[in-house]
Amino acid sequence: MTEAEIDAKLAELGITLPAPAAPVAAYVPVVIAGGLAYVSGQLPFVGGALVTGRLGEGVSLEQGTEAARACGIMILAQLQAALGSLARVERIVKLGAFVNSTDDFTDQPKVVNGASELMVGVFGDAGKHARSAVGVPVLPLGAAVEVDAIVAIRAD
Amino acid sequence: MTEAEIDAKLAELGITLPAPAAPVAAYVPVVIAGGLAYVSGQLPFVGGALVTGRLGEGVSLEQGTEAARACGIMILAQLQAALGSLARVERIVKLGAFVNSTDDFTDQPKVVNGASELMVGVFGDAGKHARSAVGVPVLPLGAAVEVDAIVAIRAD
Amino acid sequence: MTEAEIDAKLAELGITLPAPAAPVAAYVPVVIAGGLAYVSGQLPFVGGALVTGRLGEGVSLEQGTEAARACGIMILAQLQAALGSLARVERIVKLGAFVNSTDDFTDQPKVVNGASELMVGVFGDAGKHARSAVGVPVLPLGAAVEVDAIVAIRAD
Numbered sequence: 001m002t003e004a005e006i007d008a009k010l011a012e013l014g015i016t017l018p019a020p021a022a023p024v025a026a027y028v029p030v031v032i033a034g035g036l037a038y039v040s041g042q043l044p045f046v047g048g049a050l051v052t053g054r055l056g057e058g059v060s061l062e063q064g065t066e067a068a069r070a071c072g073i074m075i076l077a078q079l080q081a082a083l084g085s086l087a088r089v090e091r092i093v094k095l096g097a098f099v100n101s102t103d104d105f106t107d108q109p110k111v112v113n114g115a116s117e118l119m120v121g122v123f124g125d126a127g128k129h130a131r132s133a134v135g136v137p138v139l140p141l142g143a144a145v146e147v148d149a150i151v152a153i154r155a156d
Numbered sequence: 157m158t159e160a161e162i163d164a165k166l167a168e169l170g171i172t173l174p175a176p177a178a179p180v181a182a183y184v185p186v187v188i189a190g191g192l193a194y195v196s197g198q199l200p201f202v203g204g205a206l207v208t209g210r211l212g213e214g215v216s217l218e219q220g221t222e223a224a225r226a227c228g229i230m231i232l233a234q235l236q237a238a239l240g241s242l243a244r245v246e247r248i249v250k251l252g253a254f255v256n257s258t259d260d261f262t263d264q265p266k267v268v269n270g271a272s273e274l275m276v277g278v279f280g281d282a283g284k285h286a287r288s289a290v291g292v293p294v295l296p297l298g299a300a301v302e303v304d305a306i307v308a309i310r311a312d
Numbered sequence: 313m314t315e316a317e318i319d320a321k322l323a324e325l326g327i328t329l330p331a332p333a334a335p336v337a338a339y340v341p342v343v344i345a346g347g348l349a350y351v352s353g354q355l356p357f358v359g360g361a362l363v364t365g366r367l368g369e370g371v372s373l374e375q376g377t378e379a380a381r382a383c384g385i386m387i388l389a390q391l392q393a394a395l396g397s398l399a400r401v402e403r404i405v406k407l408g409a410f411v412n413s414t415d416d417f418t419d420q421p422k423v424v425n426g427a428s429e430l431m432v433g434v435f436g437d438a439g440k441h442a443r444s445a446v447g448v449p450v451l452p453l454g455a456a457v458e459v460d461a462i463v464a465i466r467a468d
Contacts, residue, residue: 023443026429033464034348041443110350116181141418270336272339286341287353
């Protein structure tokens with residue numbers, strides 16, 4: 001897709017990419033190796049505030065899905081900053097998703113669809129990815145969801 | 157290995173590949189990029205039924221190991237569907253395993269051997285892989301184990 | 313970096329690489345595919361003893377950080393054994409970190425810095441990596457931290 005097409009898709013979906021979040025520790029947001037961009041685990045910021053809490057108690061399925069989508073939007077923001085343009089995305093290859101969950105909450109797949117549907121919404125077939133989604137008892141800073149990514153990129 | 161050799165190994169191990177499970181959400185089972193197949197996290201189906209429950213309470217070590225093996229069999233079924241033939245597998249590179257565990261169950265390595273030994277049983281040296289195995293408090297649909305994979309493939 | 317430069321860095325940091333730990337199960341420590349080394353999840357050994365326990369109860373932030381650093385040192389020991397020399401490391405691409413955590417411990421990023429700062433300390437810019445860090449309720453053998461890695465290597 002061209003940059004103009006991607007910008008149009010983002011606008012259509014009502015997405016304004018935020019400033020990419022600084023890493024919360026001693027690492028970098030994106031490393032490129034062998035034609036793949038490895039994106040660090042991204043936390044969910046909605047309106048600039050971190051979405052915290054646990055699915056199955058304080059956080060509803062709808063809020064969790066929105067949080068996963070926010071992780072996905074931050075992945076896009078990191079990719080745009082690292083690649084210069086999202087037009088260099090050839091394929092979203094893999095998302096790794098961790099959902100802050102009580103031990104009886106089993107709808108991680110629905111939650112993580114917030115990120116997955118975003119990728120397909122923005123990139124179409126090139127947004128269709130492999131995925132793992134699991135529950136965890138706690139995440140950095142109390143975040144509700146964390147998602148990392150592997151993305152195939154075009155040489156520019 | 158040739159397709160005939162792999163078929164013979166599967167038969168010798170008493171394995172009939174199931175129909176590959178449909179993704180439980182908005183993603184795809186396998187993405188190929190840069191000579192590697194990324195296989196989505198697979199859940200354990202035995203006799204068509206999902207193996208649910210937690211190691212350390214309802215699920216025994218033996219049942220958990222069998223569940224991990226079932227995840228491995230589903231990885232093979234997904235690879236066969238995506239690649240056309242398991243003869244295109246050059247190397248099982250990495251398994252990522254998540255074991256639904258009580259917080260005092262620490263035998264994740266033995267559980268995940270169910271998947272690891274399957275790979276070596278089917279592919280021999282080409283089945284020897286890197287691995288991570290961790291405990292989690294809950295998995296999608298209440299599954300006992302989830303395993304994803306990175307697999308090097310031959311051009312066909 | 314040259315082998316001599318890396319040896320000097322390790323000496324400066326007071327690090328003697330241990331004998332690489334044998335896998336605790338049916339897998340191998342490192343697989344190389346497509347110019348990347350995939351390192352299996354490493355557990356923390358300090359003075360030859362596994363660091364066990366959970367952040368937020370028995371294990372302090374300082375002990376956890378030291379444990380993460382020990383996982384990083386074992387990653388280096390595995391790479392040296394597999395590659396022959398750490399001079400073949402082109403870039404630390406990605407660390408995947410799992411921290412044994414109570415469900416109200418949210419400082420996983422600080423803990424995992426023990427591994428991240430080690431990589432930057434040894435390799436400089438080539439040690440800057442992408443990362444995910446999450447909490448888990450339990451790890452193999454009761455370990456406090458587990459870290460796996462993807463590393464770009466030079467042809468030798």
